Amino acid sequence: MYIRTISRKNKDGSKVEYVQLAHNYRDPKSKQARAEVLYSFGRKDQLDMEAIRRLAKSVERFLAKTGDVETQCKLQFPGEDVRFVESRPMGGVFVLKKIWDRLRISECLDKALADRQYTAPIGDAVFAMVANRALAPDSKLAVEDWAAKDVHLELDQPLKVQHLYRAMDFLLENQEAIQKEVFWSTANLLNLEVDLVFFDTTSTYFERDEEDEEGLKRYGHSKDKRKDLPQVVVGLAVTKEGLPIRSWVFPGNTPDVNTVEQIQKEMNDWKLGRVVWAMDRGMTSEENRAILQRGGGNYILGEKLRGSNMSKAVLGSPGRFTTVRDNLEIKEVTAGDGACRRRYVIVRNPKQVKRDQATRERLIRRAEQEIEAIGDLTGKKHTKAACALLSHRSMGKYVRELKSGKLKINKAKITEEEKLDGKYLLSCSDDTLSPEEIALGYKQLLEVERAFRTLKSTLDLRPVYHRKDERIRSHVTLCWLALLLVRLIELETGMTWNQVRRILERLHMGEFFLNNSRILQRTELTQDQNKLLKKLKIKPPPLIKKIDLTS
Template sequence: MYIRTISRKNKNGSVTRYVQLAHNVRNPVTGTPQAKVLYHFGRADELDMEGLKRLAASIHRFVGEPQAPSPSPSTSVTLLSSRSLGGVWLLDQLWKKLGIGEAITRRLADREYRMPVERAIFAMVANRALAPSSKLAMEDWVDREVAIPDLPAFDVQHGYRAMDFLLTSEESIQREVFHTVADLLNLEVDLLFFDTTSTYFETEEDDEDDFRKTGYSKDHRPDLPQVVIGFAVTREGIPIRCWVWPGNTSDMNVVPQVKKDLIGWKLGRVVTVVDRGFSSEDNLRVLQQSGGHYIAGEKMTSGKPAVEAALAHPGRFKMIRDNLEVKEIVVGDGEARKRYVLVRNPEEARRDAARREAHLERLRTELARLKELDGEAHTQAHCRLHSHPTYKRYLKTDKRGNLRIDLASVKAMEHLDGKYLLRTSDDTLSAEDVALGYKQLLQVEAAFRTLKQSLELRPVYHRKEERIRAHVLLCWLALMLIRIAENQTGQTWRDIRSLMQTLHLVEYRLDAGKLRQRTELTDEHRGIVSALQIAEPQQIWDISLS
């Protein structure tokens, strides 16, 4: 590390000299040393040379090396603050690398804001990823706990105005961010996975309105108002688009809008993968409109003639990768033909058989105990078994009204062990691609788990529809950054966050002034930075001479 000067020739022929703090690093391509500037002191003719000398003397005394010709008789070092830097720095570098900040800033060009809108949005996204809290609590978080570049303070009212702006630019920002991310990371966007989840509201004002409504709750809280959230996710697990609907919206009713929105993005050939909840004939027809195709899960116990025919179709399974076996089946002829792929996982088949045998063993014990009861106790036990969510599938009632194990049902279940049935409209996809493509639907489920656990989507403190929508957008941006970090490092976000949060920005006072400097990077820090191909945080952040 050393002090250097550079010169710049002005238009009038004069020369201005600038003083910098720098150190040499080796160019990774050429192998030659090159200077890296750590701090700009400014113009040489305006520099406080005496203050710089005092700072140099303080640094020498601090590291235990007296400065010639004579050391100062005493020195003092006062630690003023220490804030977490690493997690925010990582997210900010990805934010800039993916062009998210630029996409937001471009839409601010014709707006007259006197507040740092882009920085406020980033701060709220970083808060979701690092330490989820209310927008009001973020004021203390930014002021005391983290160092966010170019944002010394956060005002909750500024945050709300930034959320309002984000919502007005929702469609254009999502589209632009997607195309930038897809190009930069070379994402495969010919196969998209879609699913929905719900999130409820735990507030004192829990009355319904036009947006927060009760409906089918995937969180098992049908008693509370909720909203429905949908994600379109690539095969790499990157969420490229999100939607928010009123809480009483049915999964069957969102497919037309999702299909329309994605067609507007001109993604080319899109094969949409949907779960069994979306596989109604109407939904599948919508997915095929405008040349689209689908891979859909089929409920094997639906009783549909085509499904029964597919399950009864003879033929051998073919082993593919990921411990899966597939069998391709075509039911019907001509335009009425339907293409199915029956998938079997041998390991899952063994687990299904073991679980069923355990259920049957407990059920035999319960039936034996039932015979020993009479009167009201017998009636209650009988009803409890007959309506049991697990045991009822194995039971039937004989002519005398007694419960018996239904051996025919047990035999039918054995036939389905470790299997699931898929239907596709795309004849160009191999049976292997169909099976592996559907398996990647788990990426959507993983995204929802991260949304609710790591990002703490709930509790939602907002009541107005526009604020709820903006809150989900912030969570989507945070989830996208998290998934990219996980994919490129091969580590979980929990581990990445825990490690990077140990990197701090420290401010302390020396005799000659104040200095802000980051702590040293460890090999683990450098490994993450290298995997993400982002710059290391600068070592010296600020020097003020006094």
């Protein structure tokens, strides 16, 4: 590392010298030594060169690696005033901001901000809340302190709580336009094919026991198993790569089947072109089939295996299974004629067959033990134990009651269930898709489930503490933006976000004062950090971020 000067010639023939901090490295392609500028001090005629000479002498001896930083610095610089002020994690924020800029999200926000008279730093506030959601999820009130003290976040001005809430209001006012702009920017940059769209819903609850009969917070079927708390229903559409396209928020008592019309109508307005919707059996109804085919759309829907005459007929149809990729066996069945004709694909997973068999055998053993413990009830009144067994969610279907009152294992039900082991049933309206494409396409619906797991566990979508509906919607939009960044990073690195985050958060920015000169310098990159940045095609941050000469 060394100080150097370079000169530039102006149009009038005069020369201007600039002072730079540089170091040499070997170019891996040319195998020649090249100079890399670490920091530019500015014009030589405007600098205190003596102060730079003193600083250069100190930097050359700046070799402390371990132990107490301030003590080590003083040992390295005897007789000089050296203070280590603080060190904050910077790696996670640095990478998230690079991905944010690559997807041109700031440009999308600026487009929505055009012709608006905002004095608050809306763009910085939105990014800070998204980064917080990805790195250290906390309340919006806590984000102000986090941005100021807990992370090295480069902002044009300090963020205040009122800036954050104003930014949330802005997101709500422009929610659809922003989601549309951000998605198309992402799709165009990554060359995404949006021909297969996956949609599913989840629920997220509130830490309060009062519902809002006029708003979003309502009691409903909780997928978090918290039926004691009011909730909202969150819908998410994702690409086959697992990247979120758009999010929705519905009242907490909205059945899954009732969400389809709204999402299909709103996504049609985006003019995605040919779209095949993939949804699970909770969305399946005759009305929704017609809705999904409006405007030339198509569907792949999960069908119920039990309780439907059509399902029984399809599952009982003759024909052999064909083995395809991903350990799946498939069989295509066509039912009905003319306008009532419908394509079905029966999918069987041999590994799941064994798992289902093992699970059933364990349940039957437990049921037999319960029946033995209850004893012979012939001619006697039912006990609570007998009622509990018959109504048990898992074991109950394998137990039947004789006219005499005696309990026995239902062998007919076992035989019936054996025929369904490892199977699921799909219907599809698109004749251009092969049975294999239908089966593998539906299997990718797991990407939505993975996205929901990330939203709930990693990004802390739940529980929600916001009281107003508009804040709830904005909160979900912030989680959607964070999920977009996180999923893209996972796709490009082949690692989970938790693994990536751990590696990146070890990269810190240190603040030092050396003879009244303030220095911002990052820690050395580890091998893992270098590999991550290369996979993401991100240039490492400069070693020395800033040098302020105060004397």
